Structures are given as C-alpha cells and as structure tokens.
Amino acid sequence: MAIRQIMKHPWQDQVLRAKSQPVNKVDDEIRMLLQDMADTMYFLNGVGLSAPQVGLSKRVAVVDIGAGLIKLVNPIIVEATGEQLDLEGCLSIPGMSGVVQRPEKVVVQALNEHGEFVELTGTGLAARAFCHEIDHLDGILFIDKVIPEGKSCMIESGGADDHLWTGTVTKTGAKLGN
Numbered sequence: 158m159a160i161r162q163i164m165k166h167p168w169q170d171q172v173l174r175a176k177s178q179p180v181n182k183v184d185d186e187i188r189m190l191l192q193d194m195a196d197t198m199y200f201l202n203g204v205g206l207s208a209p210q211v212g213l214s215k216r217v218a219v220v221d222i223g224a225g226l227i228k229l230v231n232p233i234i235v236e237a238t239g240e241q242l243d244l245e246g247c248l249s250i251p252g253m254s255g256v257v258q259r260p261e262k263v264v265v266q267a268l269n270e271h272g273e274f275v276e277l278t279g280t281g282l283a284a285r286a287f288c289h290e291i292d293h294l295d296g297i298l299f300i301d302k303v304i305p306e307g308k309s310c311m312i313e314s315g316g317a318d319d320h321l322w323t324g325t326v327t328k329t330g331a332k333l334g335n
Contacts, residue, residue: 161211183272207293218290232267255303
C-alpha cells in the first residue's frame with residue numbers, strides 16, 4: 158500500500174489547473190499508479206481521485222461510491238442527461254464545499270486497468286463522481302462550477318460524512334477484442 162501526497166490549493170499547484178495527457182499504454186506503471194491512487198483515496202475517505210491530485214498529468218482516475226472500485230484510464234463522458242444539485246467537496250481543496258450542478262446520469266467510456274474498453278453508466282453520486290474526476294483531468298475544479306446561488310453558501314465542511322449521497326454504476330458496454 159502506497160499513500161501518495163495530495164496536491165492542494167490550486168492557486169499554488171499548476172498541475173491541478175492543466176489538461177492531463179492521455180495514457181498511451183496501460184502497463185505495470187499505470188496499474189501501480191491506479192492502485193496507489195485507490196489506496197490514497199480509501200485512506201483519506203474519498204469517493205474519487207485523479208492523477209493530477211497526486212501531481213501527475215495523466216488521464217487516470219479511480220472512483221468508489223461504495224459499490225466497488227472503478228479504475229479509469231483516458232475516461233470520457235459520451236452522454237449526460239438530467240440534472241442534480243448537491244454539495245460537493247474535494248480532497249485538493251480541504252475543508253470547503255459548495256453546491257454544484259451535475260448531470261443525474263452519465264455514460265463514461267474508458268480503458269480499465271488491463272487496457273480493455275469499458276462503458277459504464279453512472280447515476281446520482283456515481284455520475285457526480287465521474288464528472289468531478291474527469292473535470293480534474295481537464296484542469297477544472299468544483300469551485301469553478303459552484304452555482305451562483307451556491308457561492309454564498311461555500312462552507313467549511315466538517316468531513317466526508319456531512320452529506321449522504323446515493324448512486325449506481327452499471328457496466329453498459331462489453332470490452333472490445335484485443
């Protein structure tokens with residue numbers, strides 16, 4: 158188990174504000190990074206973590222909303238429907254949260270840790286987590302998306318258990334052949 162240092166305060170760390178580079182090959186180095194990120198996310202009681210948050214400009218993220226670990230390489234959102242408003246926070250901006258509008262449902266395509274194509278559908282918290290982590294890969298933070306009415310409610314958070322969310326993840330596409 159390797160716990161990585163979290164990059165904090167986007168005004169001081171430029172990797173959090175830069176668009177991440179695509180991964181050309183899913184190899185042992187990427188698999189180790191994914192596992193380290195998962196270990197770090199669990200250690201910090203997060204529901205998602207992206208490579209920029211551990212100082213690396215790679216399009217890699219992990220998510221676990223309580224339904225099992227999802228490892229994503231080069232993820233993209235191919236469909237987004239509905240709307241949800243809720244409080245959101247970030248391990249890279251500790252102690253702060255704000256109201257952010259996200260899709261209620263998203264379809265994400267990515268490679269898994271074996272380099273296989275996967276398509277996942279996320280609703281509720283899963284959709285929120287996928288969007289949040291993919292935003293990180295594009296240099297976008299939740300504070301950039303806090304709704305105008307929510308800016309007056311940017312609050313210091315007492316921790317991850319301040320708010321309870323629910324969501325689902327469904328594998329909607331099979332892996333592609335070699």
